[in-house]
Amino acid sequence: MKLLNVKTERFAQIVEKSGRPEPYTLWQKPAADRHLQSQIKNNRVMTIQRSESGTEFGIVGFKQTQGARYLIFPKSLKRFENRRVVGINWDLILR
Numbered sequence: 230m231k232l233l234n235v236k237t238e239r240f241a242q243i244v245e246k247s248g249r250p251e252p253y254t255l256w257q258k259p260a261a262d263r264h265l266q267s268q269i270k271n272n273r274v275m276t277i278q279r280s281e282s283g284t285e286f287g288i289v290g291f292k293q294t295q296g297a298r299y300l301i302f303p304k305s306l307k308r309f310e311n312r313r314v315v316g317i318n319w320d321l322i323l324r
Contacts, residue, residue, distance in 0.1 A: 238312045240287065243275075244321045248303035250275065251323045259293060272307040275300045277317060287314030 244250070253274075259265055268274050274291045277298040289306045291299065300322065 236312045237315050238309050239316045240314050240318055241316060241321060243302075243306065243309055243314060244318075246304070246308075247273075247306055249321060249323045250300035250302045253299040253301045255299070259291065265291070265299075268301050272305040272310075273302045275302065275306060275314065285317045287317060289314070 253265065253268075255262065255265070265274070269291045272289070275287045275289055276292040276294070277285055277287045277300065278292070278294060279285055279296060287300075289309050289312065
């Protein structure tokens, strides 16, 4: 499914405006994870997925899919909603 007229945002710009994210691992069902639900409600979650071509891209919000990775940001990502996040740089993520 190809998305038409979707604006993109560079990952580095989001990190600059919303802080360095931390990776988040699902250890239980998302609905039962109170911390994750709180972060979703506060618009601080980004889902990282792989495209068919193998490149990584992000979307603001939580989307449970096979092989997805999740990042939690210190500040809200609401201003970046409905944008495809490109240029994922794993060096900008807190470890």
